[in-house]
Amino acid sequence: MTSAAGIAFSNGERWKQLRRFTLSTLRNFGMGKKSIEERILEEAQFLVTAIRNKKDTPLNPNRLLRCAASNIICSIVFGERFDYEDKMFLTLMEMIAENIQNLNSPWIQLYNSFPTILDFLPGPHKKQFQNAADLLNFIKQMIQSHKESLQKDFPRDYIDSFLIKMEEEEHKHDSEFIHMNLLWTIMNLFLAGTETTSTTLQSAIRILAKYPHIQEKIHSEIDEVVGSCRRPTVEDRVKMPYTDAVIHEVQRYIDLVPMSLPHTVTRDVEFRGYLIPKGTCVVPLLSSVLKATSQWETPEAFNPNHFLCENxxxxxxxxxxxxSAGKRICPGESLARMELFLFLTTLLQSFVFNPVIDRKNIDISPVISGFSVVPNDYEFYAISR
Incomplete structure (x- = not known):
């Protein structure tokens, strides 16, 4: 099986080397350290300011949440953040949102089954390819800019680190540190780092607006542990079990990427009476665990008590x-956990989120669920606390 470029869909030696390098580089640039915590807290303040500027008028927070989440991965990969009104940045965010929407549409499923036929027909799949090409062109420009200003002794971000590694291994004929892998790994990180965190935060706000008693409990925990005079920190999480439980339950309930990414069987496996030969591509169905009746008290209902003991x-x-699980578990897991906690607690330290419509009419189930989940859109009042 030929291995795809980048980290998300590659396998074998390519995947091992790119994953190892990516994890190491993310740690070097602060994943799990105070520096990335500071970046998230700074971005959270930009987000709070942007919401506050709406002056208690109805707002759909999706665009702002997408920009905030994307700026974290942008600061690590590209070495910079973008203003929420930057036209180029907003265009990129719109393309990402559109591609996620299209990726879950019947058109893309049809294209996967009949690509030679649909190549000649109009439809969302055409826009999918154009958006992907535009995103790749943006990344190519960022790489070129980094090449022109690179200082080997002072790597600024992920791109610099990869370029330095490319130069170190330029004489290795089998090196995986080549331009194509850099391009597609950045694309993988950029898309995953933008959409997954922002969609989870969108869902959290929607759920908390529907269930005000849950939002009130988080407000009480924030007031007790953090107060109003300082910013939340990662260290606060262990003292805020209810907030932590709600965040985990949001992730479990929305089942963001139901099918995970493709895996390859490394040896013959017998599973439930079937033989899966070595080399077979399999797709784990995470929903079968996240919504299992044998594992959760109320698997189809939102219930923070799933993550709380009797005390x-x-x-x-x-x-x-x-x-996900196993060796292909998301490399940005610890970064995402930090983002979700710090963004959500900072927002709830500052605001009460109330729905514009009757909260009984808020549907917290996804409007689309395919490769990933696309939530329903609602407007909210963000009332300053």
Missing amino acids: GHFKKSESFMAF
Whole structure:
């Protein structure tokens, strides 16, 4: 099987080397350290300011949440953040949102089955390819800009680190540190780092607006642990079990990427009476665990108690597989966990989110669920606390 470029869909030696390098580089640029925490907290303040500027008028937070989440991965990969009104940045965000929407549409499923036929027909699949090409061109420009200003002794971000590694291995005929892998790994990180976190935050706000008693409990926990005079920190999470439980339950309930990414069987496997030969491509169905009746008290309902013990302490669950499982578990898991906690607690420290419509009419189930989940759109009042 030929391995795709980048980290998300590659396998074998290419995947091993790119994953190892990516994890190491993300750690070097602060994943799990205070520096990335500071970046998230700074971005959270930009987000709070942008929402506050709406002056208590109805707002759909999706665009702002997408920009905020994207700026974190942009700061690590590209070495810079973008203003929420930057036209180029907003165009990129619109293209990402459109591609996620299209990726879950019947058109793309039809294209996967009949590509030679649909190549001659109009439809969303045409826009999918054009958006992908435009995103790649943007990344190519960023790489070229980094090449022109690169200082080997002072890598600024992921691109610099990869370019330095490319130069170190330029005489290795089998090196995986080549331009195509850099291009597609950045694309993988950029898309995943933007859409997954923002969609989870969108869902959290929608759920909390529907269930005000849950939002009130988080407000009380924030007031007790953090107060109003300082910013939340990652260290606060262990003292805020209810907030942590709600975030985990949001991830479990929305089942963001139901089918995970493709895996390849490394040896012959017998599963439920069937033989899966070595080399077979398989797609794990995460929903079968995240919504299993044998694992959760109320699998189809939103219930933070799934992650709380009788004493109100946070309770881990082996069935929580929101970041997938095994060796291909999401490399940005710790970054995403930090983002979700710091963004959500900062927002709820500053605002109460109330729906514009009757909260009984808010549908917290996804409007589309295919490769990934696309939530329903609603407007909210963000009332300053």
